[in-house]
Amino acid sequence: MQALILAEYEHFExxxxxxxxIEPDExxxxxxxxxxxxxxxxxxxxxxxxxxxxxxxxxxxxxxxxQVGQEVEGWAAGDRVTFDSTIYCGKCRFCRDxxxxxxxxxxxxxxxxxxxxxxxxxxxxxxxxxxxLHRLPDTVSFRHAAMVEPxxxxxxxxxxxxxxxxxxxxxxxxxxxxxxxxxxxRRTGCRIIAVDLDQGRLELAGxxxxxxxxxxxxxxxxAEVFQQTGxxxxxxxxxAVGISPTVQTAVACVRKGGQVTLVGNLAPQVDLPLQAVVxxxxxxxxxxxxxxxxxxxxxxxxxxxxxxxxxxxxxxPLAEGPDWFRQLYEGNRGLVKVILQP
Numbered sequence: 014m015q016a017l018i019l020a021e022y023e024h025f026e027x028x029x030x031x032x033x034x035i036e037p038d039e040x041x042x043x044x045x046x047x048x049x050x051x052x053x054x055x056x057x058x059x060x061x062x063x064x065x066x067x068x069x070x071x072x073x074x075x076x077x078x079x080q081v082g083q084e085v086e087g088w089a090a091g092d093r094v095t096f097d098s099t100i101y102c103g104k105c106r107f108c109r110d111x112x113x114x115x116x117x118x119x120x121x122x123x124x125x126x127x128x129x130x131x132x133x134x135x136x137x138x139x140x141x142x143x144x145x146l147h148r149l150p151d152t153v154s155f156r157h158a159a160m161v162e163p164x165x166x167x168x169x170x171x172x173x174x175x176x177x178x179x180x181x182x183x184x185x186x187x188x189x190x191x192x193x194x195x196x197x198x199r200r201t202g203c204r205i206i207a208v209d210l211d212q213g214r215l216e217l218a219g220x221x222x223x224x225x226x227x228x229x230x231x232x233x234x235x236a237e238v239f240q241q242t243g244x245x246x247x248x249x250x251x252x253a254v255g256i257s258p259t260v261q262t263a264v265a266c267v268r269k270g271g272q273v274t275l276v277g278n279l280a281p282q283v284d285l286p287l288q289a290v291v292x293x294x295x296x297x298x299x300x301x302x303x304x305x306x307x308x309x310x311x312x313x314x315x316x317x318x319x320x321x322x323x324x325x326x327x328x329x330p331l332a333e334g335p336d337w338f339r340q341l342y343e344g345n346r347g348l349v350k351v352i353l354q355p
Contacts, residue, residue: 016136025335033140039091045155048073070123071133072098075158150315165303178202186253187214235265255279
C-alpha cells in the first residue's frame with residue numbers, strides 16, 4: 014500500500030509499505046480521508062518526542078471497513094466508520110470509570126515514543142480495534158468525519174468547564190480546536206471573545222459564533238477583556254495553544270474565582286503566574302483528548318450544529334502530503350485544516 018512516512022525529522026516520503034495485519038478483534042480500514050493535526054506538524058521536527066521516525070502519522074480519519082477479524086462482532090466489510098484516536102484497553106480502572114482518555118495502557122494512532130509505536134492513517138489502510146470504531150451517519154461525508162476527532166477534543170474541554178448562560182468565555186487561539194470550541198461554546202449561551210495572532214482566523218471565528226475578537230499582537234488582551242466585561246474579567250478562559258505567553262494571557266483575562274481550561278500543549282512546560290492563580294482563587298484544569306464524545310460529535314455534524322466545511326482549507330491526494338506538511342510547518346497563515354485522501 015502507499016503510505017506517507019516521516020522517514021526522518023522534517024522529511025516525508027510517499028512509499029510502498031506493508032499492508033497492516035489485523036488482530037482477531039481488529040478491522041482493516043480503507044482510509045478515505047485523514048486530517049493533518051497540529052500535533053503532527055509540531056511533532057515532525059522531533060520537538061515533542063512523540064513522532065520518532067520512521068512512522069506513519071495520522072489519527073483524524075474516516076473510511077470503509079475492508080476486512081474484519083475473527084472476533085469482530087457488529088461490523089462488516091463496507092461499513093462507513095471513523096475511529097477514536099485513542100486506543101484504550103477497556104479493562105483498567107480509568108476505562109471502567111468511563112475515562113478512556115486516561116487509560117493506563119493508552120495508545121494513540123500515528124505516535125512513536127518511548128513507550129510504544131503505532132502507525133496511523135496517512136496510508137491506504139490502517140488497522141483499528143473494533144472498540145474504537147464509530148459508525149458514520151449517512152449524511153456525514155468522509156471529509157467531514159475526519160473533523161470528528163478535533164471536534165471531540167473541543168467538546169471534551171467545554172464539558173470539563175462549568176458554564177452558565179450569560180458567562181463570558183475567552184478562547185485563546187483560533188486554530189482548529191479553538192474554532193471548534195467557539196462553536197461548541199455558542200450552544201451554551203455564553204458570550205465569546207476569540208483571541209489570535211491571525212486576523213483571518215479571527216474573522217472566521219466571528220462567522221462561526223464569536224461575538225468579539227482581539228488581535229493579540231495589536232492589543233493588550235487582558236485589559237480589553239476587562240474593559241468589555243465592565244472591569245470584572247471573563248468567567249472562563251479556554252487556552253488552545255499551550256505556550257507560556259498564551260497561558261499567562263488566559264490567567265490574566267479571567268475574574269477572581271474564574272476558570273482556566275488548558276487544552277493546548279505545544280510546550281511541555283510553561284511559566285505559570287502562580288501568585289495570580291492562588292490569590293485570585295482560579296480554577297485551573299487540564300483537558301486531555303476526548304472521552305466518549307464521538308457519538309455526540311457525529312450527531313452534531315449530522316444535524317449541522319457545527320460548521321466544519323469553512324475550516325477545511327484544502328483537500329489533497331496523499332502524494333502531496335510532504336508539501337502540505339511543509340506549508341503548515343512554515344506557518345502559512347491562510348491554512349486552517351488540510352485533509353489528505355489516500
